[in-house]
Amino acid sequence: MTKVRVKTDEPFEKALRRFKKKCNKEGLMQRLKEVTYYEKPSETRRRRLAKAVARAVMEEL
Structure with missing residues (x-):
């Protein structure tokens, strides 16, 4: 559970x-x-692929 104390x-x-x-x-x-x-399973695959591509691009930098 996320908690934030107000200062x-x-x-x-x-x-x-x-x-x-x-x-x-x-x-x-x-x-x-x-x-x-x-x-949909196709949307799940597309989202995971996009995430993997973004991760690969960040590793190259």
Whole structure:
């Protein structure tokens, strides 16, 4: 479970931004989308291939 402690005198917007950043880093929203909606096998393969290509490009740099 993702938790963010609000610091003293910290604006709510800043704490919310930190919470969203933490959720994105953990892949929470992506996992929620995967579970909520059906994804065709061809779309799954396409997404995984695109992810692998992006990873390969980053390794070359």
